[in-house]
Amino acid sequence: MNNANVAGQRQSATDPTAQVFLAYAVEDGCPSPGEAIAGPGGAEVVEALRQLLAQAQITYRQCPCPWPADADPEVIISRAAEACDNYVLVLSPYTLADVFCLQGLLFALSLNKRIVPVLSETISAHHLPEPLRTLETIDLRDRSLPLAQTDGGRQLLQTLHHAADYHQAHTRLLVRALQWERQQRHPDLLLQGDELAQYQRWLVLANGRFAERSVLESHHGPIQLQTLYIAESARHRSSQGNAVALGMSWIRRWL
Numbered sequence: 001m002n003n004a005n006v007a008g009q010r011q012s013a014t015d016p017t018a019q020v021f022l023a024y025a026v027e028d029g030c031p032s033p034g035e036a037i038a039g040p041g042g043a044e045v046v047e048a049l050r051q052l053l054a055q056a057q058i059t060y061r062q063c064p065c066p067w068p069a070d071a072d073p074e075v076i077i078s079r080a081a082e083a084c085d086n087y088v089l090v091l092s093p094y095t096l097a098d099v100f101c102l103q104g105l106l107f108a109l110s111l112n113k114r115i116v117p118v119l120s121e122t123i124s125a126h127h128l129p130e131p132l133r134t135l136e137t138i139d140l141r142d143r144s145l146p147l148a149q150t151d152g153g154r155q156l157l158q159t160l161h162h163a164a165d166y167h168q169a170h171t172r173l174l175v176r177a178l179q180w181e182r183q184q185r186h187p188d189l190l191l192q193g194d195e196l197a198q199y200q201r202w203l204v205l206a207n208g209r210f211a212e213r214s215v216l217e218s219h220h221g222p223i224q225l226q227t228l229y230i231a232e233s234a235r236h237r238s239s240q241g242n243a244v245a246l247g248m249s250w251i252r253r254w255l
Helices: 042-055 073-082 099-110 151-161 164-182 193-210 224-254
Strands: 005-007 018-023 060-062 084-091 114-119
Touching (some): 018 099, 042 084, 042 151, 073 084, 073 164, 164 193, 193 224
Parallel strands (some): 018 060, 084 114
Antiparallel strands (some): 005 060
16 A cells, blocks of 8 residues: 555545545556657546545545556555545546556445546447446546546546535445455554444444345445454444453442
C-alpha cells in the first residue's frame, strides 16, 4: 500500500483508507519521461480526474508512475483497492487489455466495493468486461469544458458523495478485518468497546438495507469476513466478561 501514490486531501498517518482508487491503464496515466499528459484519449481524462478529485478534497490513491523495478503491481493494486471506498475505473481501449486493471476490478467486486466506471473514449458495450455491463457508466468524453463543469464531472462527484459514510464504514471495517485475518486472527486485533458497538449497529443497518433487494442491487453489502470479525469480537468480549464475573464470584466466596 505504501507504494501507491496519495493525492487530494491529506490523510492522517493512522488512516490507510482513501475515498477513491483511481485505476487506469499505464498508457493512459504514465507518460514517458518529459512527455506531458495532455493528448486526446484516456491520458487527458486521467489528468482531469486527478484535478477534479483534488479540487473536491476527495482523497484518492493511484498506481505509481512509472512502476518501481521491485514493485509487485498485483499486490499494490489489491491493497489499494481494499482500502478505498470507490474503485473508479477509467475505460479506454488500453484498459480492456490491461491485466492489472481487470484484476483490480475483480478483486474490488469480490469485496463489494462501489465500482464507478468512467468512459474516456467510445467503447462498444459488448467489448466491456461482463461485470461492467450492468453498471452505469459515467461519460467523460466531453472535453470542451473543465471536468467540474461538465455533466459527467458533476455526476461523478454526486456518485462519490452518495452514501459516502456507509462506504467509508464498509472500508474501515474491511481493513480491520483483513488485518485480523492476516495476523492469524490475533485477539488483540478484535474490536472492543464503543468501536464494536458502532460496527454492530452498522452491520444491522447494512443487512437491513440490502435484505429485500435483488442480488444485482445488493453488491455493496457486508462480506462474510466482516460479519465474522464482528461476531468474533462480540464473542471475545462476552467470554472476557464471563471470566471477570467468575473471578469476582470466587473472590467473594473466598472473602
